[in-house]
Amino acid sequence: MKVMVSGCFDLFHAGHVEFLRRAAEFGRLYVCLGSDETIRSLKGRYPVCNERQRAEVVGAIRWVHDVCIGSGSGWLDFEPEMKANRPDVFVVNDDGDRAEKRRFCESLGVAYEVLRRTPRKGIDAISSSAIRDAMPFPYRVEIVGGWLDQPFVSRLHPGPVVVASVEADERFTQYTGLAGSSRQTAIDLWGGVLPSGDAVRNARVLFACDNAPGISPHVSGSQDHLGLLLAGVNRLDYSGDYWPQSITSIVDESTLSWLESVLSLVPLGIRSRDYDPLRGRRITKSSARRLAEAADDCWEAICKKDAQRLGRALNTSLGAQLAMFPSMMPREVARDVESVTSGCLGAKMTGAGGGGYLLGVGIVSQHAVPIRIRRPKSAIATHEWV
Numbered sequence: 001m002k003v004m005v006s007g008c009f010d011l012f013h014a015g016h017v018e019f020l021r022r023a024a025e026f027g028r029l030y031v032c033l034g035s036d037e038t039i040r041s042l043k044g045r046y047p048v049c050n051e052r053q054r055a056e057v058v059g060a061i062r063w064v065h066d067v068c069i070g071s072g073s074g075w076l077d078f079e080p081e082m083k084a085n086r087p088d089v090f091v092v093n094d095d096g097d098r099a100e101k102r103r104f105c106e107s108l109g110v111a112y113e114v115l116r117r118t119p120r121k122g123i124d125a126i127s128s129s130a131i132r133d134a135m136p137f138p139y140r141v142e143i144v145g146g147w148l149d150q151p152f153v154s155r156l157h158p159g160p161v162v163v164a165s166v167e168a169d170e171r172f173t174q175y176t177g178l179a180g181s182s183r184q185t186a187i188d189l190w191g192g193v194l195p196s197g198d199a200v201r202n203a204r205v206l207f208a209c210d211n212a213p214g215i216s217p218h219v220s221g222s223q224d225h226l227g228l229l230l231a232g233v234n235r236l237d238y239s240g241d242y243w244p245q246s247i248t249s250i251v252d253e254s255t256l257s258w259l260e261s262v263l264s265l266v267p268l269g270i271r272s273r274d275y276d277p278l279r280g281r282r283i284t285k286s287s288a289r290r291l292a293e294a295a296d297d298c299w300e301a302i303c304k305k306d307a308q309r310l311g312r313a314l315n316t317s318l319g320a321q322l323a324m325f326p327s328m329m330p331r332e333v334a335r336d337v338e339s340v341t342s343g344c345l346g347a348k349m350t351g352a353g354g355g356g357y358l359l360g361v362g363i364v365s366q367h368a369v370p371i372r373i374r375r376p377k378s379a380i381a382t383h384e385w386v
Helices: 014-024 036-043 051-059 079-085 099-108 128-133 180-190 199-210 222-229 253-262 285-304 307-324 331-341
Strands: 002-007 028-033 064-069 089-093 111-115 139-144 159-166 233-238 246-250 263-269 346-349 356-361
Touching: 002 014, 002 079, 014 028, 014 089, 014 111, 028 051, 028 079, 051 064, 079 099, 089 099, 099 111, 139 180, 139 222, 139 285, 139 307, 159 222, 159 285, 180 199, 180 222, 199 222, 222 233, 233 253, 233 285, 253 263, 253 285, 263 331, 285 307, 307 346, 307 356, 331 346, 331 356
Parallel strands: 002 028, 002 089, 028 064, 089 111
Antiparallel strands: 139 159, 159 233, 233 246, 263 356, 346 356
């Protein structure tokens, strides 16, 4: 008897193995994998493992006689292969049961078998979705220099934005200055996991998705997208354009560990619905230069592991930002900032302000949240620094 199954088989786990074992009980087993493009069309995202990787894994299972990539599309992507190979039985699990699959098999005289999704005895149930959910997408922390990724600021004076990609923490609140909107776009685009391939190129794709026509009246700065996808701490140098002229990265363990030991985040509350950081803006060459100089000082402080200098850079950065965008710190937020920063070496608000988080050096607070900077080894993507 010849048996065929089809499916994605991404993030391969024990449930997949059990399904293939039970399907092989009907006869010699052939697997038709969904192509990357088919999965993209059905699920709205590409698989974590590409079709060649998935074929390699599935083909190594002892009950599988042969593996191919489906050349069709949609739920019947296996149609050409089934017509060519004419199996006796087509097996699906209850999640994959579709009326169109059943009708197609009946038209060819192929028996249609539905297996209930049950784990093997002694093995806990698991799914690819559960694995994906356990791989939370990172956040972006803008350390200093925010607003220089906007041309209307960096045209007055070029300068860097210093950002870090940080591991997700269950205590982080969405949409509070940690690139939450861009992060959600990335999750929708890539299914909640870091994409494979070059991180800078992927950041360009994310930037384009975030700034597609009709999405927002304001261009979302590229420090959000690069900060999410580039591991380590990164210096993004802007000079009158939406994309940085250069990217310099720090990924050595000693520097990242030191930075984690001195920086922490304290929640300030969610921004009000009518919050507009651009209201009353007063952008001048001197304030843009001051912001750029603070970012330069911050970078030098990180390179030299100088906490005192880093704290001063954060204070200067906040002062320069407030000079340009006084609406960034509403009165109620200012009270919270004052109560938290007493005695610390320096602090600033994350992102566009209005609430969110306060990033500080040497903050002592029961509400402080430590940051965990994402290392390159923990990323799915490989990245060539530019």
